[in-house]
Amino acid sequence: MPAHPVLSNVWRASELAPATSATVASGHALLDAELPAGGWPLAALIELLVADARAPWSSLLLPALVSHASRQGGVLALLDPPFVPHVPALVAAGLPVSRLLWLRGASAADASWLAGQAAGCADVAAVLAWLPRARTAHLRRLHVMARRRSRLLLFVFLDATGPAAAAPSCAPLRLALQCARESLHGNGAMPRLRVDILRRRGPPLEQPLWLPAHNAALQALLDSKADASAGSPGCAGANVLAFPQERGGNHAGGHALDRFAMAG
Amino acid sequence: MPVAMHWIALQWPAEGEPAELHQARSWWALRFTPRVAWVGPALLLEVSGSMRLWGGRRALLERLLQTGPGAAPVQHAEGATSLVALARLRLRQQGRSPSEVAALAVANLPWRVLDAARPHAAVLQRLGLRNWGDLDALPRSALARRFGVGLLHALDVAFGRAPDRYRWQALPQRFRRTLQLPQRADSAPALLWTARRLLGLLQQWLVARQQGVLALELAWQFDQLRAGGRALPPWQATDVRTAQPVQAMVHLERLLAEQLARVQLLAPASSLRLRVLETAPWLPPTSSLLPEEASEGEPWHRFVERAHARLGAGCAVAPVLDAVYGPEARQHWVPALPALPQPAPVAQVDVDMLAPLWLLQAPERLRQQDGEPCFRGQRLRLLAGPDRMETGWWTSLQPKAHQPPAPVARDYFVAQCADGPLLWVYRERLTAAGQATAAAPRWFVQGVYA
Numbered sequence: 001m002p003a004h005p006v007l008s009n010v011w012r013a014s015e016l017a018p019a020t021s022a023t024v025a026s027g028h029a030l031l032d033a034e035l036p037a038g039g040w041p042l043a044a045l046i047e048l049l050v051a052d053a054r055a056p057w058s059s060l061l062l063p064a065l066v067s068h069a070s071r072q073g074g075v076l077a078l079l080d081p082p083f084v085p086h087v088p089a090l091v092a093a094g095l096p097v098s099r100l101l102w103l104r105g106a107s108a109a110d111a112s113w114l115a116g117q118a119a120g121c122a123d124v125a126a127v128l129a130w131l132p133r134a135r136t137a138h139l140r141r142l143h144v145m146a147r148r149r150s151r152l153l154l155f156v157f158l159d160a161t162g163p164a165a166a167a168p169s170c171a172p173l174r175l176a177l178q179c180a181r182e183s184l185h186g187n188g189a190m191p192r193l194r195v196d197i198l199r200r201r202g203p204p205l206e207q208p209l210w211l212p213a214h215n216a217a218l219q220a221l222l223d224s225k226a227d228a229s230a231g232s233p234g235c236a237g238a239n240v241l242a243f244p245q246e247r248g249g250n251h252a253g254g255h256a257l258d259r260f261a262m263a264g
Numbered sequence: 265m266p267v268a269m270h271w272i273a274l275q276w277p278a279e280g281e282p283a284e285l286h287q288a289r290s291w292w293a294l295r296f297t298p299r300v301a302w303v304g305p306a307l308l309l310e311v312s313g314s315m316r317l318w319g320g321r322r323a324l325l326e327r328l329l330q331t332g333p334g335a336a337p338v339q340h341a342e343g344a345t346s347l348v349a350l351a352r353l354r355l356r357q358q359g360r361s362p363s364e365v366a367a368l369a370v371a372n373l374p375w376r377v378l379d380a381a382r383p384h385a386a387v388l389q390r391l392g393l394r395n396w397g398d399l400d401a402l403p404r405s406a407l408a409r410r411f412g413v414g415l416l417h418a419l420d421v422a423f424g425r426a427p428d429r430y431r432w433q434a435l436p437q438r439f440r441r442t443l444q445l446p447q448r449a450d451s452a453p454a455l456l457w458t459a460r461r462l463l464g465l466l467q468q469w470l471v472a473r474q475q476g477v478l479a480l481e482l483a484w485q486f487d488q489l490r491a492g493g494r495a496l497p498p499w500q501a502t503d504v505r506t507a508q509p510v511q512a513m514v515h516l517e518r519l520l521a522e523q524l525a526r527v528q529l530l531a532p533a534s535s536l537r538l539r540v541l542e543t544a545p546w547l548p549p550t551s552s553l554l555p556e557e558a559s560e561g562e563p564w565h566r567f568v569e570r571a572h573a574r575l576g577a578g579c580a581v582a583p584v585l586d587a588v589y590g591p592e593a594r595q596h597w598v599p600a601l602p603a604l605p606q607p608a609p610v611a612q613v614d615v616d617m618l619a620p621l622w623l624l625q626a627p628e629r630l631r632q633q634d635g636e637p638c639f640r641g642q643r644l645r646l647l648a649g650p651d652r653m654e655t656g657w658w659t660s661l662q663p664k665a666h667q668p669p670a671p672v673a674r675d676y677f678v679a680q681c682a683d684g685p686l687l688w689v690y691r692e693r694l695t696a697a698g699q700a701t702a703a704a705p706r707w708f709v710q711g712v713y714a
Contacts, residue, residue, distance in 0.1 A: 053712075053714060054685035054687075054714055055685065055714065056685065056686070057714060058621045058622070058714055075604070081622070082714070083712050083714060084622065084623040084624065085583070085621070085622065085623075086591070086595075086619060086620060087583040087595040088585065088594055088595065088619065089619045090621055091615075092619075097583055097585055098582075098605045098606070099607060100582065100583050101582055102583070103580050104578060104579050104580075104581070106579075110575055114579065117567055117570060118567065120561050120562055121562055121563075122561030122562060122563060122564070123563070123564035123604055148560055149560055150560060179683075179684040180684065181684070191685075214686070217617045217618065218618055218648075218686075218713070221618075221647070221648055221678075222686075225647055225648075
């Protein structure tokens with residue numbers, strides 16, 4: 001049964017919330033189906049709980065960031081990322097170099113101040129903020145700032161083992177990300193990104209979502225590697241693999257150098 | 265036909281107002297008309313020339329009563345000459361109602377509200393004269409002989425037969441004001457309260473000159489010549505700059521507050537000076553007809569300037585790509601500019617498809633077990649590679665002055681930790697030069713597939 005016919009902003013707890021604000025498609029059909037209104041909500045705080053910074057969260061966010069940045073033309077602000085952004089790779093992935101901003105706060109207080117300032121700037125289209133130890137009050141303030149910016153995509157990374165992860169959240173969406181092996185593929189498959197939707201406007205999701213952990217080229221390589229190691233252990237030696245052409249008309253057709261030899 | 269003049273007299277409550285408010289009010293009044301003068305505590309404006317610009321008498325008066333700096337004027341009055349306006353203002357102060365005062369004809373105004381007549385109050389009273397009309401009806405020569413030329417001239421001015429002469433207020437070409445601090449300031453943030461008063465004054469000056477400020481200097485003077493056994497400079501100063509000319513002081517005030525929070529005073533300060541270094545013509549923001557174009561947030565340059573003022577230029581940095589090979593040398597970071605760069609057409613970036621999105625600050629040496637690399641005690645599994653990179657072999661052909669980055673000879677691999685995450689690692693290759701020194705190839709981790 002659809003949402004309540006009279007009160008459009010009332011929904012049954014067993015259904016996903018109807019669209020109240022604009023969204024950006026995440027680029028992953030599996031995830032979009034489980035998010036209210038079919039994508040990352042704009043003008044809202046999205047909390048991502050990550051225990052290990054090496055978990056492959058980039059591929060989860062990148063499609064939405066690229067499409068949002070190209071449509072809005074705004075700046076993508078990275079606040080205290082755990083690693084240095086590799087700009088040539090980010091540009092190759094589709095983010096314009098003139099629209100990248102790296103924010104660095106010396107302390108947690110500086111970082112949360114910077115996050116608020118970036119979220120309040122009209123020219124910033126998306127903010128990725130690493131505030132592992134952020135307090136609930138800071139997050140609530142950030143959410144209030146985001147509510148005023150109807151075209152802002154705001155992700156905040158929290159430490160999954162920290163106090164903020166245990167505290168009640170004001171964010172309409174809270175996800176936990178980790179790198180894990182999918183149990184359905186019993187053959188020792190390559191790890192994938194396990195996404196648990198901890199909080200959303202809708203019924204709780206009991207099953208985790210399994211998403212590709214890396215971009216298509218790397219994922220294809222890894223999957224074939226896994227198949228090779230699981231299926232035919234006898235095939236030794238270098239295995240040459242043709243890669244999908246991702247980068248447009250760079251080279252006409254395949255090129256011998258666009259193949260990768262896999263270390264046996 | 266001469267244009268009928270129109271004078272407006274305004275008066276504010278006198279007690280307990282800061283001194284610079286007087287100055288601020290005359291500059292504020294100058295935005296409405298160039299003819300502004302103080303007569304005692306009353307401010308006179310002659311507005312016949314600009315009344316239409318401001319939408320007529322009533323609209324102008326409303327604006328005058330509502331927009332002034334400090335408290336609103338307590339009394340106002342109008343008249344065809346300055347003395348009539350002043351006389352009506354005095355009647356209002358004596359408690360007469362506005363309608364009663366406005367209805368009073370010029371000839372019926374009592375002589376007690378005419379300054380020039382006051383010294384002769386006793387004589388005029390005994391003569392049975394009551395108002396301006398009675399005085400004006402007296403023979404001119406006799407009046408001049410009896411009471412002096414001053415009263416005669418004042419009557420001429422009051423009835424519009426002689427011009428009004430005042431010391432008109434003028435706007436200085438450059439803004440430079442000094443205020444005494446109410447008490448000695450021991451720390452820079454204590455200067456802020458007085459600085460705010462100076463900024464309020466500056467705003468009036470900017471609006472009257474139709475300028476926006478780009479750069480200003482706040483300086484403070486010490487009340488001692490030496491501190492800690494060393495001679496002090498007479499002034500200590502800090503500069504504030506912004507990318508877009510502004511008239512509203514909110515942004516500058518916040519920038520100033522952030523800067524002052526980081527300044528250490530050499531000695532207690534006694535006075536504060538504000539000086540404008542650079543201005544630009546003011547263009548008011550264009551408002552859009554379409555509601556969705558209204559920006560919902562502050563402009564880019566304010567965000568960058570405030571972040572830099574508070575946390576230093578290193579807190580907001582933008583990437584620059586360099587046409588150099590080798591992952592470390594390909595990018596560097598510079599402080600973000602207050603002007604947002606136009607999106608350039610996507611440059612062809614030649615990067616390995618398998619390069620990760622994230623790098624470590626510097627390549628980190630990996631331990632080795634049985635010749636295989638380990639990351640934090642876990643043996644790494646090499647999944648893809650080697651991807652050979654060799655740079656800098658041509659630098660020997662270039663002149664030495666260019667200082668190219670050190671040559672790199674590496675084999676890159678995608679490696680997997682035992683618990684799942686992928687790393688971008690490389691093995692140093694032994695070049696002809698390195699072969700003599702290094703015994704075994706060294707492994708490094710450089711990137712993370714996060």
